[in-house]
């Protein structure tokens with residue numbers, strides 16, 4: 001039995017990963033898996049329960065009794081479910097943005113998450129996006145991308161996105177949240193944000209969605225044509 005391909009897309013916030021991963025999956029008829037949503041769902045639960053994000057044991061224990069699922073939603077978009085309720089919108093709030101990297105930095109949390117994500121990757125036929133897919137979760141992926149963009153541009157995009165969702169944040173607030181998240185994600189002990197060996201680097205600062213998709217699609221088709 002041949003399993004479908006695995007495509008890894010990593011990079012910092014606001015580089016365009018989720019938009020591109022979703023479109024790429026659609027073009028290639030693969031399933032899109034947003035690994036950040038899993039960390040976000042756990043963070044939402046920790047916020048709601050008033051937990052201590054800095055307590056690694058508590059966060060890992062919480063994950064053990066938490067069920068995060070991707071369920072097919074409308075228009076082919078996967079919905080994120082946390083313990084039986086849909087949280088796709090709730091996990092994108094500024095308070096989750098503020099704490100998610102603190103939760104995701106704990107090795108005991110990451111090991112459990114990576115195990116769940118590897119189970120998904122092993123089945124194949126997926127595009128996974130995150131911070132450590134090409135380096136840690138699925139280093140054997142058939143194609144790997146590292147999407148990035150200038151800091152100011154990433155802040156501008158995230159600010160626009162949050163404002164469109166009705167969150168009235170200043171550019172300065174988004175900028176400081178993102179700088180802090182970049183720093184924690186890149187500096188953590190286990191599986192920090194890095195470009196994986198062999199990953200194709202795409203700087204999206206001056207590129208539109210269509211241009212990035214075109215590039216990523218072409219590289220994927222080329223790489224996958226060598227995979228039997």
Ligand code: CDP
Nearest residue numbers: 013014035036037039100101104130131132
């Ligand atoms: O959409 P955005 O890039 O802002 O974030 P995301 O992909 O939803 O990820 C949110 C946070 O989860 C990141 O800032 C990381 O702290 C963490 N994360 C991670 O550690 N490893 C992953 N594979 C995915 C996300």
